[in-house]
Amino acid sequence: MLATTHPPLLDLQTQVWKARAQAKQKWLERILAEPVMNPRDVERRKAWIDQALALVHREQEEMRYRAALLDASAAHLNVLEMSLISAAEQRIDESGASKRRE
Numbered sequence: 001m002l003a004t005t006h007p008p009l010l011d012l013q014t015q016v017w018k019a020r021a022q023a024k025q026k027w028l029e030r031i032l033a034e035p036v037m038n039p040r041d042v043e044r045r046k047a048w049i050d051q052a053l054a055l056v057h058r059e060q061e062e063m064r065y066r067a068a069l070l071d072a073s074a075a076h077l078n079v080l081e082m083s084l085i086s087a088a089e090q091r092i093d094e095s096g097a098s099k100r101r102e
Contacts, residue, residue: 036042 036045
C-alpha cells in the first residue's frame with residue numbers, strides 16, 4: 001500500500017523543496033542587486049557573502065556524506081534482497097522436490 005501512496009508524496013515534497021529553493025534564489029539575487037552605499041556596507045556584504053559561502057560548503061559536504069551513507073545502505077539492502085530471494089527460491093525448489101517424492 002505504501003508503494004502506491006509514496007510517489008505522489010515524494011513528488012509533492014520535491015515540488016515544495018524546488019519552490020523554496022527558487023524563492024531563496026530570487027531573494028538572494030534581489031539582495032545582491034541592491035546598491036552598496038558606503039565602504040562599511042561593502043565590508044558587511046563581503047563578510048555576509050563569506051559566511052553564506054561557508055554555510056553552503058558545509059551543507060554540500062553534509063549532503064555528500066549523507067549520500068554516501070545512503071549508497072552504502074542501498075547496497076546493503078540489495079545484498080539482503082538477493083539473499084532472501086535466493087532463500088525463497090531454494091524453499092520452492094525443496095518443496096517441489098519433496099512433493100515429487102511422495
